[in-house]
Amino acid sequence: MLKAAFPGSFDPPTSGHINIIQRAASIFEELVVVIAENKQKKYLFSAEERASMISELIKDKKNVSVTICDSLIVDYLKKEKIKLLLRGVRGLEDFSYEFELSMMNRTLDPDIETIFMTTDPEYFVIRSSSIKELASFNGNLSGMVPPLVAKALKNKYTNM
Ligand code: ADP
Numbered sequence: 544m545l546k547a548a549f550p551g552s553f554d555p556p557t558s559g560h561i562n563i564i565q566r567a568a569s570i571f572e573e574l575v576v577v578i579a580e581n582k583q584k585k586y587l588f589s590a591e592e593r594a595s596m597i598s599e600l601i602k603d604k605k606n607v608s609v610t611i612c613d614s615l616i617v618d619y620l621k622k623e624k625i626k627l628l629l630r631g632v633r634g635l636e637d638f639s640y641e642f643e644l645s646m647m648n649r650t651l652d653p654d655i656e657t658i659f660m661t662t663d664p665e666y667f668v669i670r671s672s673s674i675k676e677l678a679s680f681n682g683n684l685s686g687m688v689p690p691l692v693a694k695a696l697k698n699k700y701t702n703m
Pocket of ligand 1: 550551552553557558559560563629630631632633661662663666667668669
């Protein structure tokens, strides 16, 4: 069974993330989107908020599920008996970071195979950190995040 996990912060989920999820859903028999909950990191959206946004956005994909993970990803994968770890790459900078991360994960668990999926060109410049910055200045986010995420960002920044 080709089952893969797609881990990340998704703070917030962007059109780039959703594109990777949709493409991966047609390759793997099962895909689990794993929302990272790292106590050392400061997130704009809680893990539950991030999970609920992604669940809503992928609800038509019957082979995709969403979960929250506050442990090391390799431990989660071992527990769930998943061997494929999917990561998206936008360019060389992402690749060099992702490559190191995959080496680290392979050192921790040699059974894990990291698979990289390149971004679609239209999502090349989209990253969650720039989206948050843009949203904090009330910038136009259309095309970069799904409308429900744009709305959630607006709510966050107006109530801050
Ligand atoms: P992290 O928390 O590890 O920095 P994110 O939560 O932002 O990563 O993203 C999760 C995964 O999605 C990572 O593999 C990241 O490279 C990938 N990703 C983020 N934005 C895009 C995009 N626009 N196109 C393709 N992949 C992306």
